[in-house]
Amino acid sequence: xxxxxxxxxxxxxTLEASGIEAKQAEAIAPAYRDSSVDQELMTEKDLQLELAxxxxxxxLLKWMVSLVMGGVTVLILEAFF
Numbered sequence: 557x558x559x560x561x562x563x564x565x566x567x568x569x570t571l572e573a574s575g576i577e578a579k580q581a582e583a584i585a586p587a588y589r590d591s592s593v594d595q596e597l598m599t600e601k602d603l604q605l606e607l608a609x610x611x612x613x614x615x616l617l618k619w620m621v622s623l624v625m626g627g628v629t630v631l632i633l634e635a636f637f
Contacts, residue, residue, distance in 0.1 A: 564585040564586065564589055567581075567584075567585045567588065567589075568581045568582055568584075568585045571584060571585070
């Protein structure tokens with residue numbers, strides 16, 4: 557999983573620019589950073605690894621359904637011809 561970095565100084569300056577006092581902005585920034593650090597983000601590679609078994613099962617099911625439909629088609633054709 558990948559980590560996300562944040563610019564706390566820029567965050568504080570943005571809060572101050574919106575009217576929040578400097579002391580409050582300085583208290584909010586680390587709290588926000590600490591809460592977002594614990595989050596694990598899934599990358600595209602992680603997602604592919606998670607979905608690989610499902611993709612394999614879907615391919616197997618596709619072939620099984622195709623074989624069953626082929627068998628049913630043969631039985632129907634035999635019944636009428």
